[in-house]
Amino acid sequence: MKANERLVYSASEKVTGWRLFIKTILARSYPRIIGQQREKSWIFFEIFMPMLAVSAYVYVYRAIGAPEEYVGFVVVGGAMTAFWMNVLWSMSSQLYWEKETGNLALYIMAPNSMMAVLLGMAMGGMVATTIRALAIIVLGTLMFQVQFTVTSFTQLFAVFFLAMTALYGMGMMSASLFLLLSREAWHLSNLAQEPVYLVSGFYFPIKSFNFWVAAAASFIPLTLGLDAMRQLIFPSGAALGFLNVNVEITVLVILCVVFLIGAKFLLDYMEKLAIREGRITENRR
Amino acid sequence: MSNYAIETKDLGRIYKIRGNKKESQIRKELIALQDVNLTVERGELFGLLGPNGAGKTTLIKILTTLLAPTSGWARVAEHDVIQAPNLVRPRINMVSGGESSGYGLLTVRENLWMFSQFYGMPSKEANQRIVELLTMVGLEDRIHTKSSDLSTGLRQKMNIVRGFLTNPEVLFLDEPTLGLDVGASRDVRKLIRGWLDADKNRTLLLTTHYMVEAEELCDRVAIINKGRVLACDTPANLKRDLQRDAIFEIETSPLNGLTDKMLAEQAEVKKAALTETDGGAKLELVLVDESALATVINILTQKNIKVMRFTKREPTLEDVFMERVGQRMEDVEKEEAPNESK
Numbered sequence: 225m226k227a228n229e230r231l232v233y234s235a236s237e238k239v240t241g242w243r244l245f246i247k248t249i250l251a252r253s254y255p256r257i258i259g260q261q262r263e264k265s266w267i268f269f270e271i272f273m274p275m276l277a278v279s280a281y282v283y284v285y286r287a288i289g290a291p292e293e294y295v296g297f298v299v300v301g302g303a304m305t306a307f308w309m310n311v312l313w314s315m316s317s318q319l320y321w322e323k324e325t326g327n328l329a330l331y332i333m334a335p336n337s338m339m340a341v342l343l344g345m346a347m348g349g350m351v352a353t354t355i356r357a358l359a360i361i362v363l364g365t366l367m368f369q370v371q372f373t374v375t376s377f378t379q380l381f382a383v384f385f386l387a388m389t390a391l392y393g394m395g396m397m398s399a400s401l402f403l404l405l406s407r408e409a410w411h412l413s414n415l416a417q418e419p420v421y422l423v424s425g426f427y428f429p430i431k432s433f434n435f436w437v438a439a440a441a442s443f444i445p446l447t448l449g450l451d452a453m454r455q456l457i458f459p460s461g462a463a464l465g466f467l468n469v470n471v472e473i474t475v476l477v478i479l480c481v482v483f484l485i486g487a488k489f490l491l492d493y494m495e496k497l498a499i500r501e502g503r504i505t506e507n508r509r
Numbered sequence: 510m511s512n513y514a515i516e517t518k519d520l521g522r523i524y525k526i527r528g529n530k531k532e533s534q535i536r537k538e539l540i541a542l543q544d545v546n547l548t549v550e551r552g553e554l555f556g557l558l559g560p561n562g563a564g565k566t567t568l569i570k571i572l573t574t575l576l577a578p579t580s581g582w583a584r585v586a587e588h589d590v591i592q593a594p595n596l597v598r599p600r601i602n603m604v605s606g607g608e609s610s611g612y613g614l615l616t617v618r619e620n621l622w623m624f625s626q627f628y629g630m631p632s633k634e635a636n637q638r639i640v641e642l643l644t645m646v647g648l649e650d651r652i653h654t655k656s657s658d659l660s661t662g663l664r665q666k667m668n669i670v671r672g673f674l675t676n677p678e679v680l681f682l683d684e685p686t687l688g689l690d691v692g693a694s695r696d697v698r699k700l701i702r703g704w705l706d707a708d709k710n711r712t713l714l715l716t717t718h719y720m721v722e723a724e725e726l727c728d729r730v731a732i733i734n735k736g737r738v739l740a741c742d743t744p745a746n747l748k749r750d751l752q753r754d755a756i757f758e759i760e761t762s763p764l765n766g767l768t769d770k771m772l773a774e775q776a777e778v779k780k781a782a783l784t785e786t787d788g789g790a791k792l793e794l795v796l797v798d799e800s801a802l803a804t805v806i807n808i809l810t811q812k813n814i815k816v817m818r819f820t821k822r823e824p825t826l827e828d829v830f831m832e833r834v835g836q837r838m839e840d841v842e843k844e845e846a847p848n849e850s851k
Binding site: 230231232233237238239240243244247248250251252254255258259260262263325326327329330331332333334335336341499500501502 | 522524525570573574575576577595598599601602603605608609610611612614615619622623624626627628629630631638641645655673675676703704707708
């Protein structure tokens with residue numbers, strides 16, 4: 225029978241180990257890198273809307289006669305909010321939504337590593353959000369004539385890379401936490417959004433805070449990432465910096481390690497608990 | 510190599526259900542599965558037949574490594590699902606009826622490709638197989654359609670292709686034709702049978718509450734209710750036990766207070782189920798022999814109930830279910846539904 229002949233498959237050479245890990249990361253990043261660009265509404269919601277907030281801060285700073293570098297701080301901060309929104313809504317809450325759609329059970333049942341799935345989400349989110357962040361920086365720079373003076377490209381790249389790794393590591397860790405909290409995840413995301421805008425100093429130097437408030441805010445990787453970037457791309461940034469750039473890089477390295485190990489630990493714990501208590505697909509239990 | 514694709518021994522699962530905030534200390538227990546002993550041979554299409562809430566999905570979740578049993582053990586493709594899930598997972602796949610997996614922004618091909626990558630399939634092979642399988646279920650013209658634009662039935666066809674795509678040794682289909690129209694269900698059943706017949710090392714476990722589906726597709730069927738396996742055999746053997754009984758369907762005028770209990774009290778009546786219809790009623794009877802029909806007709810006459818039509822028919826799996834459970838599956842589901850909503 226013709227149909228049956230087509231269903232006879234020769235032995236497939238499926239990859240395992242690290243090659244499966246890489247394949248999983250690439251496959252899971254695909255919906256974010258390619259799929260998310262298909263809904264053009266992102267141009268409005270993720271570029272135009274943040275630009276409104278950026279503009280408001282710029283006009284306030286200009287109205288009160290703040291140094292012109294503050295306009296640059298706002299543009300860079302506005303671009304970085306895109307990453308925070310992405311981590312909050314598309315990383316932390318993501319496993320919960322994956323559970324609701326049934327994808328989570330399929331991820332766990334497949335031979336891939338769940339850590340690779342999370343890394344894929346993170347990588348895809350990071351690439352897609354970088355496009356949005358770059359658009360905000362370009363628009364903001366053109367609209368408000370921002371001047372950048374990069375003192376060290378190497379350090380700037382290291383800070384950005386480490387801040388993103390630590391930030392998305394935090395998102396991966398909180399994804400398991402939010403899943404355990406189930407429906408409360410949505411409220412937690414709402415709760416975390418605005419306070420982090422404030423304490424991370426998206427639109428002003430965190431040096432303005434008391435030392436201990438700024439130190440506590442430094443647990444959120446964007447705080448030190450932004451502070452270090454401001455120091456590296458604006459002439460007066462160093463004077464307004466919270467800590468020395470090298471110290472901030474060291475702290476970011478520590479945060480990367482802590483969050484990534486934490487993500488792995490919590491993911492394993494979540495998976496065991498979910499299988500033991502039937503929480504992966506049994507929403508009522 | 511063991512000849513069994515699936516084995517379970519005294520398998521049980523108890524859920525602890527949390528009460529509301531006031532009774533947060535009180536944890537109720539729900540027995541979802543109890544002492545399930547099953548063996549499924551390689552190459553077999555095995556059906557789990559039971560009403561909603563019978564424990565079918567719980568059993569599938571245990572066998573697919575998504576849920577731990579609270580007692581007993583289970584082996585799939587020769588590996589223990591709890592001790593060695595990493596050896597089980599590359600060999601299995603699962604599709605559930607009505608699932609909304611994948612991402613709406615991706616096309617059918619992209620969604621299927623993504624899932625194939627989680628199993629380590631080479632992209633070229635995956636893409637080739639996606640086209641072949643979509644053609645077989647009549648979905649080839651939708652290969653570049655975003656999955657959010659698919660109807661429920663077409664989406665389910667895509668999910669079914671996802672299950673076959675990775676060529677698993679053991680495939681679990683949980684109510685695969687749920688919500689599909691007659692034509693789509695037929696296409697899916699054809700693919701299921703074709704896939705299994707193409708390679709004798711493939712095994713398929715299917716859960717359904719459609720009797721006809723179980724009867725048409727399955728080599729063997731286990732009837733499951735309230736977490737227990739009540740019978741397990743080929744559909745023919747299960748029905749053979751009922752061959753000596755006489756099974757009648759009688760259409761009557763309104764029942765005038767007659768209940769199925771009144772009929773079942775008669776020694777010659779093994780099972781009776783009454784359903785009220787528009788302007789009348791339908792009686793389904795399992796009698797010890799044909800002569801017992803006279804007793805039933807007498808009772809109907811005494812109650813002033815007119816017989817409009819009656820037919821004698823061959824036993825079906827529905828009759829087997831009624832014989833084993835004491836109720837029709839439809840009635841069990843009606844009873845369970847209010848309990849679930851509490």
